[in-house]
Amino acid sequence: MMELRRLRGEALDAALDDVAALRIAVFRDWPYIYDGSLDYERRYLESYRQSEAALVVGAFDGARLVGAATGTPLEDHAADFAAPFEATGLDLGTVFYCAESVLLPEYRGQGLGHLFFDHREAHARALGRSHAVFCSVIRPDRHPLRPADYRPLDGFWRKRGYAPLPGVIARFDWTDLGETCQTGKDLQFWGRQL
Numbered sequence: 252m253m254e255l256r257r258l259r260g261e262a263l264d265a266a267l268d269d270v271a272a273l274r275i276a277v278f279r280d281w282p283y284i285y286d287g288s289l290d291y292e293r294r295y296l297e298s299y300r301q302s303e304a305a306l307v308v309g310a311f312d313g314a315r316l317v318g319a320a321t322g323t324p325l326e327d328h329a330a331d332f333a334a335p336f337e338a339t340g341l342d343l344g345t346v347f348y349c350a351e352s353v354l355l356p357e358y359r360g361q362g363l364g365h366l367f368f369d370h371r372e373a374h375a376r377a378l379g380r381s382h383a384v385f386c387s388v389i390r391p392d393r394h395p396l397r398p399a400d401y402r403p404l405d406g407f408w409r410k411r412g413y414a415p416l417p418g419v420i421a422r423f424d425w426t427d428l429g430e431t432c433q434t435g436k437d438l439q440f441w442g443r444q445l
Contacts, residue, residue, distance in 0.1 A: 253317075253358075255366055258307040266309055267296050269316040277353035279428060281398055282390045286426045302327050306374045310354065310363050318354035320367035322347060322374060325384065332386070335419045335440065341382065346442075347375030349385040368411055376445055383445055385413070386421055386438040396428070413441040 258266050271292030278285035299305040302323055310318035325333055325346040333343055349371045354363055375383050387404070390397065419440040424433040 252313065253361075253363070254311045255363075255370065256309050256311060257370070258309050263300060263307055266307075266316060267293065267300070270307065270309070270319045270321075271296055273316060273319055273353050273355070274351065277355070280356075281396060281401055282388050282403075283425075284396055284428045286428045286430065298327070299323065304378055306371060308367060308370045310358070310367075312358070317358045318352070318363055318367070320352045320371055321350040322371040323350060324348065324378065324380070331423055332421050332438075335421050339416070339419060345381045347371070347378065347380040347383050347445075349375075349383055364407065365411070372445055381445055382442055383413075384416070384440050384442040386440045389420070389437040389439050408441055412443040414443070416440045416442045 256262070258270075268289070271289055274292055275285070275287035275289070278287060299307050299321060304327065305323040306321065308320045309316050324344075325336070325348040326343045328348050328350070332348065336343060336346070349368065352364060352367045354367075372383055385408075416439075419442075421438045421440065422435050423438055424435050426433050
């Protein structure tokens with residue numbers, strides 16, 4: 252039986268390694284092809300333990316964590332993600348960053364992606380935020396690791412009212428599968444008014 256739970260305090264502490272492992276597993280797939288490490292993920296997720304305004308929602312199949320969604324006020328996230336907004340005139344204090352949605356493949360297509368956005372958008376409104384954003388990696392269509400049957404999530408995001416924000420692109424480094432060092436990736440921000 253599927254259950255969504257907001258993770259805080261001891262519940263978050265108990266689930267952090269599972270969230271980290273889930274992020275590594277899901278982001279290994281296209282388009283992220285991320286060669287992650289548990290040490291990096293633990294450091295990254297520490298910010299969600301430290302911020303009172305951050306949100307972590309876990310999807311559980313019984314006791315097993317099968318998905319997670321994270322979010323935080325944009326100004327609490329990496330400066331690399333806030334900098335692209337400087338030219339927009341948008342007050343960062345009004346923006347909530349819907350950081351990640353990770354879900355094991357066998358649980359996709361059952362409405363959990365919508366529920367993840369519902370929870371983050373409701374949390375953003377409760378914080379007084381008027382805008383929600385997220386970003387997606389930009390990969391070339393002819394990348395050698397792109398699966399022939401890959402379908403981007405653009406249609407899903409557009410149905411939720413999101414659209415790409417023109418010129419709002421962040422750059423972030425990580426190691427791709429099969430590579431030995433980090434390289435920069437462009438990430439397109441999508442957003443909507445709440």
